[in-house]
Amino acid sequence: MFDLRKSWRTWLGLLVSLVFLGLVSRQVNDLSQSWQQVKEAEYGWVFPALVVYFAGVWIRAVRWRFLLGPVKSIPIRRLFPVVVIGYMANDILPMRIGEVVRAHILGERESISKSATFATIIVERIFDGVTMCMFIGVILLFHLVPGNTDLENIFRIAGGLFVGALLVFFVIALTPGVVNRMLDILLSALPPVLAKKASPFLLKFFSGLSVLQSPRAVLATLLLSIVAWFCEAGMYYLLTFAFKDMAALRLPFYSMILTTAVANLGTLLPSSPGYIGTFDALAVFALGLYRVPGGLALAYTVVLHIVLVVPITLWGFYYWARYHLSLREIRGEAPSQQEAAQ
Numbered sequence: 001m002f003d004l005r006k007s008w009r010t011w012l013g014l015l016v017s018l019v020f021l022g023l024v025s026r027q028v029n030d031l032s033q034s035w036q037q038v039k040e041a042e043y044g045w046v047f048p049a050l051v052v053y054f055a056g057v058w059i060r061a062v063r064w065r066f067l068l069g070p071v072k073s074i075p076i077r078r079l080f081p082v083v084v085i086g087y088m089a090n091d092i093l094p095m096r097i098g099e100v101v102r103a104h105i106l107g108e109r110e111s112i113s114k115s116a117t118f119a120t121i122i123v124e125r126i127f128d129g130v131t132m133c134m135f136i137g138v139i140l141l142f143h144l145v146p147g148n149t150d151l152e153n154i155f156r157i158a159g160g161l162f163v164g165a166l167l168v169f170f171v172i173a174l175t176p177g178v179v180n181r182m183l184d185i186l187l188s189a190l191p192p193v194l195a196k197k198a199s200p201f202l203l204k205f206f207s208g209l210s211v212l213q214s215p216r217a218v219l220a221t222l223l224l225s226i227v228a229w230f231c232e233a234g235m236y237y238l239l240t241f242a243f244k245d246m247a248a249l250r251l252p253f254y255s256m257i258l259t260t261a262v263a264n265l266g267t268l269l270p271s272s273p274g275y276i277g278t279f280d281a282l283a284v285f286a287l288g289l290y291r292v293p294g295g296l297a298l299a300y301t302v303v304l305h306i307v308l309v310v311p312i313t314l315w316g317f318y319y320w321a322r323y324h325l326s327l328r329e330i331r332g333e334a335p336s337q338q339e340a341a342q
Helices: 008-027 031-040 043-068 076-092 098-110 114-141 149-174 176-188 192-207 215-240 244-248 253-266 278-288 294-322 327-331
Strands: none
Touching (some): 043 294, 076 098, 114 149, 215 253
8 A cells, every 4th residue: 555654755745735724724714614605505516517527528638639649549538538547546646646647557558658658748737737827827917807916926937837848848849859969968977777777768758749749739739728727617617606605706707717727736736635735725815816705715615626536536446447457557656667668
């Protein structure tokens, strides 16, 4: 089983989650009131919200198919279960290890390079980050949220990181000759044993970025990212109607787009399984920008978080059992360098 004593990732995730939960507590005056609102919520809204959410998950499988195109053409029906398993692993394991699980499982099932597959997943995450920053940027540009220095700082920092990472990947994909020469220089500076192991891994990883050479694939990836995140924002919006007080505030749809973007940027931080704390603190913060009281914001966020995590985790376990996957794959133990280079 997962050994807490040997996992610095687990301890770091727990520490970060505790810090952010502390930030949540500072924004809420009466936890009993939040609990009362959770009990009084109308949970009939959960079903339509989940329909919209899972439509977004399916769109992510479509997007992954585009990114995997240069590696191997894989039908969406075979990608969707792996995407769901990746969600499940991220929800029960710390530090987004589900991304490693997803690359490993697809590599095993489809007999393709795990490192190239992992590269496409990293590209996915970069496009997710760029999309969320676009949402925040447009909302700030059109003054659809009251001025807030913290939000502007989040936009600048996250935007700089994701756009910078995307540019680096574009350079790698579009100038393979230059990159190979730099790689040779880097590897020559490493001990021979380490260089021998790293070289095939890096070459296969870089091959997974070749999709960025296609303007059509890049545009399709960006558009599918936008649609997928709009679906998730639609889920957030539908769940607001489960809370009478929140519906009375007549929150506009763009407020849920902002909440989606800010809260999910928080999930990129190291945290405990299920993004406890990081997601919640930033969701409450984003709702507070639209003057949603802290207690109500927390009640909504708790329900939202449960709806986001529990159904897809159960579905992921279903696919795991159906495909007879091993505990090693679910625990996210990365394959060896030789496996990764296959």
